[in-house]
Amino acid sequence: xxxxxxxxxxxxxxxxxxxxxxxxxxxxxxxxxxxxxxxxxxxxxxxxxxxxxxxxxxxxxxxxxxxxxxxxxxxxxxxxxxxxxxxxxxxxxxxxxxxxxxxxxxxxxxxxxxxxxxxxxxxxxxxxxxxxxxxxxxxxxxxxxxxxxxxxxxxxxxxxxxxxxxxxxxxxxxxxxxxxxxxxxxxxxxxxxxxxxxxxxxxxxxxxxxxxxxxxxxxxxxxxxxxxxxxxxxxxxxxxxxxxxxxxxxxxxxxxxxxxxxxxxxxxxxxxxxxxxxxxxxxxxxxxxxxxxxxxxxxxxxxxxxxxxxxxxxxxxxxxxxxxxxxxxx
Numbered sequence: 001x002x003x004x005x006x007x008x009x010x011x012x013x014x015x016x017x018x019x020x021x022x023x024x025x026x027x028x029x030x031x032x033x034x035x036x037x038x039x040x041x042x043x044x045x046x047x048x049x050x051x052x053x054x055x056x057x058x059x060x061x062x063x064x065x066x067x068x069x070x071x072x073x074x075x076x077x078x079x080x081x082x083x084x085x086x087x088x089x090x091x092x093x094x095x096x097x098x099x100x101x102x103x104x105x106x107x108x109x110x111x112x113x114x115x116x117x118x119x120x121x122x123x124x125x126x127x128x129x130x131x132x133x134x135x136x137x138x139x140x141x142x143x144x145x146x147x148x149x150x151x152x153x154x155x156x157x158x159x160x161x162x163x164x165x166x167x168x169x170x171x172x173x174x175x176x177x178x179x180x181x182x183x184x185x186x187x188x189x190x191x192x193x194x195x196x197x198x199x200x201x202x203x204x205x206x207x208x209x210x211x212x213x214x215x216x217x218x219x220x221x222x223x224x225x226x227x228x229x230x231x232x233x234x235x236x237x238x239x240x241x242x243x244x245x246x247x248x249x250x251x252x253x254x255x256x257x258x259x260x261x262x263x264x265x266x267x268x269x270x271x272x273x274x275x276x277x278x279x280x281x282x283x284x285x286x287x288x289x290x291x292x293x294x295x296x297x298x299x300x301x302x303x304x305x306x307x308x309x310x311x312x313x314x315x316x317x318x319x320x321x322x323x324x325x326x327x328x329x330x
C-alpha cells in the first residue's frame with residue numbers, strides 16, 4: 001500500500017472510531033470514502049479493522065451503545081460491502097446476528113475521545129424525553145461548551161466551577177478529566193437526572209465528595225440538587241464558585257426567566273467576594289428565544305458579551321447548527 005493510501009485509510013478508520021463511539025447519526029460517517037477504499041481493495045482487511053474500531057472496540061464491548069444503533073450501523077456496513085464485493089463478510093454477519101439477538105435497553109453509552117488520549121464515557125437514555133425531562137441525553141451545546149473549555153484551561157484550572165443544568169454531565173466530566181479544577185459542582189433539579197449524573201461521575205473513575213476513599217489529586221466533585229425557582233438567595237452562593245457554566249438551558253421563556261433569576265441571586269451574594277465568571281452556551285434554534293434571553297439579562301442588570309465562535313474540531317455534533325456562547329458579568 002502506497003504511503004498516501006495508508007494515510008487515507010487511517011483517516012477513515014479514525015473517523016469511524018470517533019463517530020461510532022458517540023453513537024450519533026449514521027449520516028455522519030464517511031461512507032463515500034469507505035466505498036472508494038473498498039473498490040480499491042481486493043481483500044476485507046479494511047472492514048475487519050473498522051469492526052475493531054467500532055462494534056468490537058474495547059470501550060464499546062465494556063460500555064455498549066444502544067442495540068438499535070449498533071444494528072443499524074452494521075446493516076449499513078454490510079450494504080456498502082455487498083455493493084462492491086457482492087458477498088458479505090462473515091465477521092460482519094456474525095456481529096449483526098449478535099445485535100439481533102441482544103435485548104433492547106432504555107440506556108446506552110456514548111464515549112468521547114479527549115486530546116492526549118483521555119476518554120469520557122456517559123450513560124444516557126435512548127429517548128430524547130424520558131421521565132418527564134430532557135436532561136437524560138447529551139445536547140449539542142454541551143459539546144460546544146466542552147470544546148471551548150478544553151481550549152481555555154485557565155478558566156478552570158484550580159478554580160471552583162458550578163454547572164447549572166448539568167444533564168448527563170459531558171461538559172463537566174471533560175473539564176475534570178482534562179484539567180484540575182479545585183472543585184466541580186454538577187447541579188440539576190430532576191431526581192432521575194441527578195441519579196444518572198452520580199452514575200456517570202463514578203463511571204469515569206471520579207469520586208463524589210462524600211466518598212472518604214476519594215483521590216486527593218482529583219477535584220472535589222459534588223452532585224447537587226438545585227431548583228432555580230425555589231433556591232434561596234444563599235443556596236447557589238454557598239458553593240462559592242469562581243466560574244458558572246450552563247449549556248442548552250434556554251428551552252423556553254419559562255426556563256429563561258428561571259435562569260436569569262438564579263443568576264440574579266448569585267449576583268446578590270457577591271458583596272464579600274468577587275463575582276464568578278459566567279458562560280452560557282446554546283444552540284440558536286429560535287432567534288426570538290435568544291433575544292428574550294439577552295433582553296431579560298439587560299433588565300436584570302447583567303452585562304453580556306458574545307464569545308468568538310470556534311470551529312468544530314474535537315466533538316461530532318450538528319455541523320449545520322448555529323451555536324453561540326455568552327460571557328456574562330454579574
